[in-house]
Amino acid sequence: MKLGLIPKLLIGLGAGILIGFFGPEWMIRLTETGNVLLGNLIKFFIPLIIFAFVAASITEFSSKAGRLLSFTIGISYIDTILACMFGAAVAYLVVPGFALEASQAVEAATIGAPFVELDIPPIMGIISALVLAIVVGMASSWGEAKILSGAVIEFRNMIERVIKSFIVPAIPFFIACIFAGLTAKGELFGTMSVFGKMLVLILLLQAVWLITEYTIAGIVSKQNPFTMFKAMLPAYFTAMGTMSSAVTMTVSLKQARTVPYINKKIADFVMPLCANVHLSGAAMTLTISAITVSLLTQGGLPPVGLIISFIIILGVIEVGAVGVPGGSALAAIGILQSTLGFNEAAIGLMLALFMIQDSFGTATNIAGDGAIAMIVNRFFGKEDEELEQETAPENEVALNIEDARL
Template sequence: MKFGLIPKLMLGLGIGILIGLFGPDWMIRITETGNMLLGNLIKFFIPLIIFAFVAASIAEFSSKAGRLLSFTIGISYLDTVIACALGAVAAYLIIPSFALNTYQAVEAVEIGAPFVVLDIPPIMGIISALVLAIVVGMASSWGEAKVLSAGVIEFRNLVERVIRGFIVPVIPIFIACIFAGLAAKGELFGTMAVFGKMLVLILIMQVIWLVIEYTAAGVISKQNPLTMFKAMLPAYFTAMGTMSSAVTMPISLKQARTVPFINKRIADFVMPLCANVHLSGAAMTLTISAITVSLLTQGSLPAIGLIISFILILGVIEVGAVGVPGGSALAAIGILQSTLGFNEAAIGLMLALFMIQDSFGTATNIAGDGAIAMIVNRFFGKDEEQIEIADETDVVNNLEEVRS
């Protein structure tokens, strides 16, 4: 019997809690060793993930960067940033009351140190990886740099195989080690109480954001947003099951083509593209989770300036996020470290939080693609002769072929 990622995460979380509460000292030391090793390995791969996916995305898209492509990516980025800002406001206003009532600091219990300590430094910093990705991606899209362009795309494919074959499978083990340490230190139950309420807040905010997206799309497009939203419901529930925007893309494309007022060529272009660059639901979740984890692990809310920087950079990184379950969270780990100062324990909590709700975040991403399509259709649906939709669609189709 093959288990999905969510059951594995829940199993790892449960085993970790049991070990932390009832395990002997040597077992706790094993989990602390696992925490240290897996945390270092994941941190090592983060700059490579950021470089690979951002550079490849720019290389694939910039070579055909016509008005339609630029407009769609720009709207997707703006949509993601606004969603994160809304999530941040809600988190700043509501999360402290959760923590005040349910989380009380306890005197930390000393636990055994890891059996071995192995430092695996990343080959570059996070911001360096992002800047290098932008430079290489743009350079590979200029002129006839076919070798460089093919190289960054192949490197992205290699990193994606590493994510699918190694990083995602070991995350449940990493989560088990993190929660074993929390339970052994006596920090578990207050943390879990806050997380439960935070997950409810995330789900509510995702629904509110979909209402805002479709209301704005209806006003801008002068069309009934309920028609588009009803058409996207099958894609929403498919995404909830698959936890992958890329895998759900054929369903969202099929449903968008059934909407009478959406130009089918616009749907053919926007839906595959947004499956890869529009991740507002995931980004909002990451923002709320980051503020919550920062409060629990550092004792205070992050400064407003730091969160603004986090959101603006997160929007860029999410455009290149890998289309596998948890890819958004993995791509964001770097700025969680560099901007918000998260350590291994905080990152483990972020991964656990994000992946437990990943199905809802992915469903919000996909459903929101319909609202983006309505806006793009308003400006480009009746102006096909001035845009090269077919050529640009080929770029997205090639992207889907690579990622499949």
């Protein structure tokens, strides 16, 4: 039977702990070598991931409807930013209390030297990748730039294949190397204690944010939010199993179309779009994790100004990455390094925590799409004539999805 990502992550974590406790010196050095090599490879791909996702998303979105598209993306971005701010505020209050026992700094590669050290520098910086993605994405949507727009989308598809075929399968090995080092240095138990408490905090805040989203959506739309929430439950549990917003999109679209007060044209437009631009659950998790890991690895909470900058940039670079299992964390690695100064050990801790809860973060993203649809429906649901023109491409996508499922 083929194992899913979470069992593989747990196996990697367990193997790393065993190696750290019982492994000979040469094996610890081998895990340090894996830490260095895999860490450098992941860092090499980060600017490419940011460029591919952001440029392709701008290319695809800019060719679609104007007001409806702008409103939906704007609401999704605001919701994501507010979720991050909420998570950060709670983390600043709560995390120092349960992280005191493990607040010592965690240094990478302090036990034994790696057998091989190979530096693989990225081809560009994180901000350079983001700016280039915006420029190329905008340029590919101007005039008749069909070759450029096709190349941008194909490059995004290629990077997605790299993530699915190489980076995500390598993450359990990377985590095994990280935890072997933590165990050998005697820092395992404090770290794991914090991880357990942090996971509970993340799941609790995700539930609170879902309640907040639907409460606000009900007030704005003047409709019963429980009806939409109940309809989205199958999509929520599907997302937990697939850990992919893109894969779950067919289920969320089908469920949204069953809600009586939601215009089907709105559902056809909003659900596929939000599967790529709405990530309140994943982004909140990354924010809380970043604050906690910063305390663990750097001995203190990051300045509030840095976290605000991190959140604002995070909402941009995550566009499109939510469709790939683990894509949210991978796309965020660049700003974790450039903004918060994370090293390989800190990145490994981030990946371990995020991947273990990724199914819940994805489910929160997907379930929250229903609340976004309620708000959009309130302002655009009766504009039938305009929607005919604005959602035509999305309607075709929706019909193709339904035909494929039949």
